[in-house]
Amino acid sequence: xxxxxxxxxxxxxxxxxxxxxxxxxxxxxxxxxxxxxxxxxxxxxxxxxxxxxxxxxxxxxxxxxxxxxxxxxxxxxxxxxxxxxxxxxxxxxxxxxxxxxxxxxxxxxxxxxxxxxxxxxxxxxxxxxxxxxxxxxxxxxxxxxxxxxxxxxxxxxxxxxxxxxxxxxxxxxxxxxxxxxxxxxxxxxxxxxxxxxxxxxxxxxxxxxxxxxxxxxxxxxxxxxxxxxxxxxxxxxxxxxxxxxxxxxxxxxxxxxxxxxxxxxxxxxxxxxxxxxxxxxxxxxxxxxxxxxxxxxxxxxxxxxxxxxxxxxxxxxxxxxxxxxxxxxxxxx
Amino acid sequence: xxxxxxxxxxxxxxxxxxxxxxxxxxxxxxxxxxxxxxxxxxxxxxxxxxxxxxxxxxxxxxxxxxxxxxxxxxxxxxxxxxxxxxxxxxxxxxxxxxxxxxxxxxxxxxxxxxxxxxxxxxxxxxxxxxxxxxxxxxxxxxxxxxxxxxxxxxxxxxxxxxxxxxxxxxxxxxxxxxxxxxxxxxxxxxxxxxxxxxxxxxxxxxxxxxxxxxxxxxxxxxxxxxxxxxxxxxxxxxxxxxxxxxxxxxxxxxxxxxxxxxxxxxxxxxxxxxxxxxxxxxxxxxxxxxxxxxxxxxxxxxxxxxxxxxxxxxxxxxxxxxxxxxxxxxxxx
Numbered sequence: 001x002x003x004x005x006x007x008x009x010x011x012x013x014x015x016x017x018x019x020x021x022x023x024x025x026x027x028x029x030x031x032x033x034x035x036x037x038x039x040x041x042x043x044x045x046x047x048x049x050x051x052x053x054x055x056x057x058x059x060x061x062x063x064x065x066x067x068x069x070x071x072x073x074x075x076x077x078x079x080x081x082x083x084x085x086x087x088x089x090x091x092x093x094x095x096x097x098x099x100x101x102x103x104x105x106x107x108x109x110x111x112x113x114x115x116x117x118x119x120x121x122x123x124x125x126x127x128x129x130x131x132x133x134x135x136x137x138x139x140x141x142x143x144x145x146x147x148x149x150x151x152x153x154x155x156x157x158x159x160x161x162x163x164x165x166x167x168x169x170x171x172x173x174x175x176x177x178x179x180x181x182x183x184x185x186x187x188x189x190x191x192x193x194x195x196x197x198x199x200x201x202x203x204x205x206x207x208x209x210x211x212x213x214x215x216x217x218x219x220x221x222x223x224x225x226x227x228x229x230x231x232x233x234x235x236x237x238x239x240x241x242x243x244x245x246x247x248x249x250x251x252x253x254x255x256x257x258x259x260x261x262x263x264x265x266x267x268x269x270x271x272x273x274x275x276x277x278x279x280x281x282x283x284x285x286x287x288x289x290x291x292x293x294x295x296x297x298x299x300x301x302x303x304x305x306x307x308x309x310x311x312x313x314x315x316x317x318x319x320x321x322x323x324x325x326x327x328x329x330x331x332x333x
Numbered sequence: 334x335x336x337x338x339x340x341x342x343x344x345x346x347x348x349x350x351x352x353x354x355x356x357x358x359x360x361x362x363x364x365x366x367x368x369x370x371x372x373x374x375x376x377x378x379x380x381x382x383x384x385x386x387x388x389x390x391x392x393x394x395x396x397x398x399x400x401x402x403x404x405x406x407x408x409x410x411x412x413x414x415x416x417x418x419x420x421x422x423x424x425x426x427x428x429x430x431x432x433x434x435x436x437x438x439x440x441x442x443x444x445x446x447x448x449x450x451x452x453x454x455x456x457x458x459x460x461x462x463x464x465x466x467x468x469x470x471x472x473x474x475x476x477x478x479x480x481x482x483x484x485x486x487x488x489x490x491x492x493x494x495x496x497x498x499x500x501x502x503x504x505x506x507x508x509x510x511x512x513x514x515x516x517x518x519x520x521x522x523x524x525x526x527x528x529x530x531x532x533x534x535x536x537x538x539x540x541x542x543x544x545x546x547x548x549x550x551x552x553x554x555x556x557x558x559x560x561x562x563x564x565x566x567x568x569x570x571x572x573x574x575x576x577x578x579x580x581x582x583x584x585x586x587x588x589x590x591x592x593x594x595x596x597x598x599x600x601x602x603x604x605x606x607x608x609x610x611x612x613x614x615x616x617x618x619x620x621x622x623x624x625x626x627x628x629x630x631x632x633x634x635x636x637x638x639x640x641x642x643x644x645x646x647x648x649x650x651x652x653x654x655x656x657x658x659x660x661x662x663x664x665x666x
Binding site: 002003004005006007011012014015016017018019021022023055056058059063078192193209229231232233235263264265266267268269270271272273274275276278288291292293295298300301303304305325327330331332 | 335336337338339340344345347348349350351352354355388389391392396411525526542562564565566568596597598599600601602603604605606607608609611621624625626628631633634636637638658660663664666
């Protein structure tokens with residue numbers, strides 16, 4: 001196994017300790033509960049944003065903790081849901097009196113454990129709203145999911161709703177906005193290689209040297225089909241077309257276009273892919289209002305990429321542009 | 334070959350086009366000369382900063398073009414030096430009357446071509462100073478280098494000297510600062526896998542499943558030794574110790590610590606490595622004043638990492654903290 005680690009059982013805790021050491025002004029870490037928390041504690045009067053899920057998708061979610069984005073992220077073991085106790089501890093820690101929004105990717109374990117934590121938090125008098133992301137158009141159900149999987153749109157949602165919470169918008173409004181972002185976003189991805197889970201020590205699945213998996217999930221779940229590797233322009237079309245069709249976006253409309261790396265694909269190729277995606281959107285008469293290119297929701301060392309398109313309105317663009325100060329996304333004053 | 338591309342011959346130009354589409358407010362691209370240029374053109378009275386080199390190390394250098402860092406980056410073919418004409422075009426484009434600083438990684442072709450361009454620019458009446466980075470302690474000479482290779486410190490130098498130029502410091506002062514940063518920084522890296530150059534289509538070198546290359550260069554040049562893969566804590570020691578020894582930094586001093594990914598290693602592992610590096614420095618009584626963790630100077634899809642330590646003074650820390658607005662590094666107002 002070609003990995004930088006000590007004991008595979010300690011990967012998550014040791015990486016969290018590294019995050020805390022690297023970003024002392026933005027965040028702190030609760031190693032007992034495996035939480036990444038915004039430094040400075042709960043912000044009075046601000047809706048608290050909590051997300052989380054299995055580890056192995058970095059910078060999601062811990063790398064998006066900080067001013068203008070998440071208040072806390074719960075780190076499960078690699079590709080394993082965080083437990084209700086963790087999520088409850090995060091919810092309690094970030095409640096500033098205005099309630100807490102749970103942002104949950106649609107995987108059965110995540111949904112169940114966040115629900116349980118929300119009930120426990122409610123018993124303690126904390127108002128909790130939950131939004132589940134389910135933007136992956138590749139498959140209707142999957143190994144770990146009833147309904148669509150939550151993937152790339154989660155990154156965009158955490159940024160946009162994080163900015164809304166920072167402005168002081170109330171919980172119901174943040175939750176409504178979050179559902180609207182999920183509703184307006186769609187994704188699809190491909191893998192060129194498998195990932196290797198540290199505890200397993202071998203690739204999750206096999207792909208021949210000339211094959212790619214189209215419609216892959218972020219844990220190596222099977223996609224729509226295994227196909228021969230194609231030129232980037234054809235791969236871009238295989239991703240953009242089903243997204244556009246499902247989203248029902250067309251000429252004259254505008255989107256935020258996000259080309260995401262799965263972890264093992266270099267930036268050079270991601271920019272090349274973005275060039276193809278941008279051209280396809282241009283040809284379809286769709287305006288790219290904002291864009292994001294890089295490794296933001298990954299699958300360990302998997303090579304490949306995903307495309308997420310989000311139909312944006314003025315409010316969403318303003319919230320996207322608002323200042324953010326996290327390890328993974330950082331801009332503005 | 335598991336890559337997202339069309340014709341391997343077009344990788345660089347197509348990726349540059351993607352960068353221009355993704356970052357229209359920060360930069361523009363001259364596809365004829367294969368340049369990434371800060372948007373808005375030369376800044377009157379400001380020293381212009383030009384760097385460049387072979388492609389395949391992204392985000393270095395094009396991703397560091399923008400306010401507070403580089404004014405232009407010259408993109409060679411993958412792992413191939415840019416030519417003097419490109420460098421001259423960049424130098425001319427960014428000259429705002431205060432002269433131009435060339436930042437050159439120590440590779441024979443790069444040094445020669447930047448020198449030639451500097452002479453041509455001087456004939457046109459442009460003042461040019463050059464600084465060559467040579468921070469890699471692994472080997473004294475290498476396949477492509479007389480003397481030490483220029484690696485991770487280049488990223489830190491471009492940020493720090495970019496801020497100095499933004500403040501209006503004159504050319505001689507920027508050049509002196511750049512040489513001081515190079516002099517105060519050292520690096521060493523390891524590879525767990527080879528990279529694959531698109532035009533070659535196969536791995537540059539072979540490593541067995543249980544081997545790593547210690548002291549690797551950023552083009553897959555051989556390092557000090559091929560060894561059995563070790564736990565992260567031992568790898569960290571194999572990198573930190575020669576760097577500390579060569580730099581002569583010790584108890585009571587302070588550094589900027591930079592754990593850099595080679596492109597194919599996920600962030601989870603880089604944070605885990607940073608945790609080990611931070612612990613070693615702590616045990617040695619060295620203060621980590623600032624840190625950087627992520628993929629900043631890469632070798633295509635190579636798995637592995639490098640450690641760079643820079644002995645910092647107050648001025649360097651202030652310049653590091655100053656606002657920067659590039660695709661690869663972005664913070665502040």
